[in-house]
Amino acid sequence: MIAIGSDHGGYELKEVIKSYLDSEKIPYKDLGTYSVESVDYSDIGVLVAKAVTSGECHLGIIICGTGIGISIAANKVPGIRAALCTDSYMARMAKEHNNANVLALGGRVLGAGLALEIVKTFIDTPFSQENRHQNRIDKIKTIEEQYRG
Numbered sequence: 001m002i003a004i005g006s007d008h009g010g011y012e013l014k015e016v017i018k019s020y021l022d023s024e025k026i027p028y029k030d031l032g033t034y035s036v037e038s039v040d041y042s043d044i045g046v047l048v049a050k051a052v053t054s055g056e057c058h059l060g061i062i063i064c065g066t067g068i069g070i071s072i073a074a075n076k077v078p079g080i081r082a083a084l085c086t087d088s089y090m091a092r093m094a095k096e097h098n099n100a101n102v103l104a105l106g107g108r109v110l111g112a113g114l115a116l117e118i119v120k121t122f123i124d125t126p127f128s129q130e131n132r133h134q135n136r137i138d139k140i141k142t143i144e145e146q147y148r149g
Contacts, residue, residue, distance in 0.1 A: 001028060001056070001057045001058065002027070002028040002057055002058070002059045002060065002061060002123075003028070003031055003047075003048045003051035003052055003057035003060040003061070004017065004028050004029070004030055004060070004061045004062075005031035005032055005033070005045070005047055005060075005061075005062055005063075006032075006033060006044060006063035006070075006107065007038075007063075007064045007069075008035070008037060008039055009041075009065030009066075009108055010041075010062075010064045010067075010105065010106070010108075011036050011063075011107070013063050013105060013110065014061075014063050016112045016115065017061060017116065018030065020119065026123070028057075028061075029056070031044060031047040031048055032044055032047065041064040041070040041073060042070070044062065044064075045062050045069075045070040045071070045074040045082075046073055046074065046076070046077060048062050048074060048102065049073075049074040049075075049076075049102065050077060052080060052102060053078070058101075059101055059103070059122075060080075060082070060102035060103070061102070061103045061104075061105070061122075062082065062104050062105070063104070063106070063107045064104075064107065065106060065107055065108040066106040066108060066109055067086075067104040067106035067109070068104075068106070071102075074102050074104070079101075079141075079144070080101060080102055081094075081098055081102065081137070081140070082102035082103070083100040084104040084105075084106075085105065085118050085122065086106070086110065087114070087118065088117050088118055090118075091103065091118045095121075095125035096126070096127060097128060097133050097136075098133070099133070099137055100122075103119065103122045105118065
């Protein structure tokens with residue numbers, strides 16, 4: 001299952017992505033927002049991040065106006081590797097090399113067609129099992145542990 005969430009700046013793109021997920025019969029959980037009324041991106045980013053780290057969902061998709069703020073918020077949750085992607089190559093590398101578990105998008109900077117290509121690539125790309133990639137992820141986990149409050 002995929003957790004999906006957006007603030008008001010990403011709401012319209014979130015609805016487009018949900019339609020795509022429905023058409024592909026990919027299960028998801030919509031964690032808000034449910035309109036274009038203003039909400040804080042940090043609240044939604046953390047909700048999606050928690051759904052992923054708890055194991056309730058295996059991936060997350062988060063969207064705000066630029067994707068920047070919501071990705072920063074999600075990345076504060078230990079175990080989250082949220083990647084802000086603006087093209088399919090970035091999405092492929094985020095999964096293949098970094099085992100990113102949350103995709104961040106900018107609803108005000110991406111067209112729907114490109115965003116859907118990015119989502120498809122992110123979902124379909126497996127993590128490379130090469131040791132060098134896992135070693136780097138392990139180092140990120142060590143950093144998280146060092147700075148955990």
